[in-house]
Amino acid sequence: MKFYSLNNTAPEVSFDIAVVNGIAPDKGLYFPEEIKPLPSSFFEKIESLSNEEIAFTAIQQFVSGLVPDNVLKDILKEVLDFEFPIVEITPNIGTLELFHGPTMAFKDVGARFMAQCLGYFSRSSKNKITVLVATSGDTGGAVANGFLGVKGVNVVILYPSGKVSDIQERQLTTLGQNIKALEVEGTFDDCQAMVKNAFLDKDLLAHMKLTSANSINVARWLPQLFYFLFAYKQAKSKGKEIIFSVPSGNFGNICAGLVAQRLGMPVNHFIAATNVNDTVPQFMSTKEYSPKPSKATISNAMDVGDPSNFIRIRHLFKDNFEELEKNLSSYSFDDNQTKEALKEIYSLNGYIADPHGAVGYLGLKKYQTQYPNTYGIFLETAHPVKFLDIVEETLSEKLEIPAQIKKVMGKTKKSIQISNYEGLKNFLLKS
Numbered sequence: 470m471k472f473y474s475l476n477n478t479a480p481e482v483s484f485d486i487a488v489v490n491g492i493a494p495d496k497g498l499y500f501p502e503e504i505k506p507l508p509s510s511f512f513e514k515i516e517s518l519s520n521e522e523i524a525f526t527a528i529q530q531f532v533s534g535l536v537p538d539n540v541l542k543d544i545l546k547e548v549l550d551f552e553f554p555i556v557e558i559t560p561n562i563g564t565l566e567l568f569h570g571p572t573m574a575f576k577d578v579g580a581r582f583m584a585q586c587l588g589y590f591s592r593s594s595k596n597k598i599t600v601l602v603a604t605s606g607d608t609g610g611a612v613a614n615g616f617l618g619v620k621g622v623n624v625v626i627l628y629p630s631g632k633v634s635d636i637q638e639r640q641l642t643t644l645g646q647n648i649k650a651l652e653v654e655g656t657f658d659d660c661q662a663m664v665k666n667a668f669l670d671k672d673l674l675a676h677m678k679l680t681s682a683n684s685i686n687v688a689r690w691l692p693q694l695f696y697f698l699f700a701y702k703q704a705k706s707k708g709k710e711i712i713f714s715v716p717s718g719n720f721g722n723i724c725a726g727l728v729a730q731r732l733g734m735p736v737n738h739f740i741a742a743t744n745v746n747d748t749v750p751q752f753m754s755t756k757e758y759s760p761k762p763s764k765a766t767i768s769n770a771m772d773v774g775d776p777s778n779f780i781r782i783r784h785l786f787k788d789n790f791e792e793l794e795k796n797l798s799s800y801s802f803d804d805n806q807t808k809e810a811l812k813e814i815y816s817l818n819g820y821i822a823d824p825h826g827a828v829g830y831l832g833l834k835k836y837q838t839q840y841p842n843t844y845g846i847f848l849e850t851a852h853p854v855k856f857l858d859i860v861e862e863t864l865s866e867k868l869e870i871p872a873q874i875k876k877v878m879g880k881t882k883k884s885i886q887i888s889n890y891e892g893l894k895n896f897l898l899k900s
C-alpha cells in the first residue's frame with residue numbers, strides 16, 4: 470500500500486519510506502491511500518482470536534509487501550507481550566488499561582512497533598539510522614525502551630534538565646547500549662527547536678541518516694488501532710452500544726480508533742476528552758480551528774495547543790463537519806474537575822486512575838448524561854504511579870510501586886549535558 474502526503478505535493482511512498490521519512494518532504498503527514506474494511510466475520514468471531522491474530526489481520530494491509538507475514542507475526546509477538554484488560558468501574562463504564570508495558574504508558578506499543586519495523590528496514594544497510602527525539606517526559610522513555618538493542622539504529626533523546634520527573638529521567642538515562650540521553654540546559658521547546666534544526670542541517674545530513682520517532686510517524690500511529698479492537702473483543706458481550714472516550718493531546722490515539730471504525734468495528738461514537746488545552750473542543754463547537762500556545766496542567770502529556778494528528782481526523786471525514794460530528798464529540802475539563810473525577814472513580818469501587826484517564830472518564834460521563842443506555846470505555850493511558858504526587862495527594866492514599874518502576878529506580882543515570890545546537894551537532898558528528 471502507498472502513503473500520500475496530506476499536503477499533496479510530495480510523491481506517494483511505500484510504508485518503509487514513510488517510516489524512515491517520518492514526515493513527507495512537503496511537511497505533510499502521511500496517510501494510507503486506502504482503508505479496506507475487514508470482513509464482518511472478523512468482528513463476529515473476534516472473541517475466538519488472540520490479540521496477535523487480531524493485530525495481524527488489522528495491520529497487514531498497511532505494511533504488506535514491505536514486511537513479510539512471518540516477520541510481521543514475530544514483531545507483533547514481541548510488541549504485544551502484555552495485557553490490555555478492561556476493568557469495570559460501574560455496570561455502564563469500564564476502563565481499558567493500556568499501561569502494562571515496560572514504561573507504563575500506552576506509547577509503548579507504537580514505539581516498539583516502530584523500532585522493530587525500522588530495525589527490519591535497515592537490516593541490510595551498512596549505514597546506521599539515527600533516531601533523534603525531544604521529550605517532555607513520556608515519549609522518551611517509551612522510545613528508549615522500544616529501540617533498546619535494535620541493530621542498525623542509534624537513538625538520541627533530548628530532554629530538558631530538571632524538568633522531567635525522577636522516574637521519567639531514569640527511564641531515559643539508565644539503559645545504555647544504543648540509547649544516548651542528552652540533558653539540555655533549557656526547556657522542552659528548546660529541545661524541540663534543536664531537533665528541528667538538525668533535520669534542516671545539510672552539513673549534518675550529509676554525514677548521517679536522521680529520522681524522528683514522534684506520534685506523526687505512521688509506524689507509531691497505526692498500531693494504536695489495536696487497543697480499540699482488543700477492547701471491542703472484551704466488551705462485545707455487554708450487548709449495548711459501545712462508545713470510547715480517549716484522553717487526547719496530539720490526537721494520534723483517537724485517530725487510530727477512528728481507523729479501527731473504518732475497518733468495520735461496530736462502534737458509532739468516540740469522545741475526545743481534553744484538559745484546558747481545548748483547541749479541538751472549540752473547533753467542534755465553533756467549526757473554527759484556532760491553535761494556541763499550550764497551558765501546563767496535571768495531565769501534562771496532553772498539554773498540546775495545536776494537535777498534530779487532528780488534520781488526519783478531518784481528512785478521514787473528507788473535511789465534512791456534519792459527518793465528523795456524528796462520530797466524534799469533544800469536551801474539555803480543568804484540573805479541579807480532574808481531581809474531583811479521581812476522587813469519584815476511587816469512591817465508586819476503589820479504582821485508582823491517573824489524571825489522563827480521569828479526563829477520559831469525565832468525557833464519558835458528560836456524553837452518557839445524554840446517551841445513558843451505552844457501554845462506555847475510557848482509556849487509561851498511563852499508570853497512576855507515573856503521576857505519583859498528584860494522585861497520592863488527591864486521594865490521600867499511598868501507591869504501591871510496580872516492578873517495572875522499581876527496576877529503574879536503582880540504576881545510575883548517564884547523560885551528556887549540552888546547552889545549544891552546536892553541542893548537539895558536535896555530539897552527532899562524533900557518534
Ligand SMILES: *Cc1c(COP(=O)(O)O)cnc(C)c1O
Nearest residue numbers: 717718719720721722770850851
Ligand atoms: C501521549 C499521551 C496522551 C495523548 O495521546 P495522543 O495520541 O497524543 O492524543 C494521553 N495520555 C498519556 C499518558 C500520554 O502519554
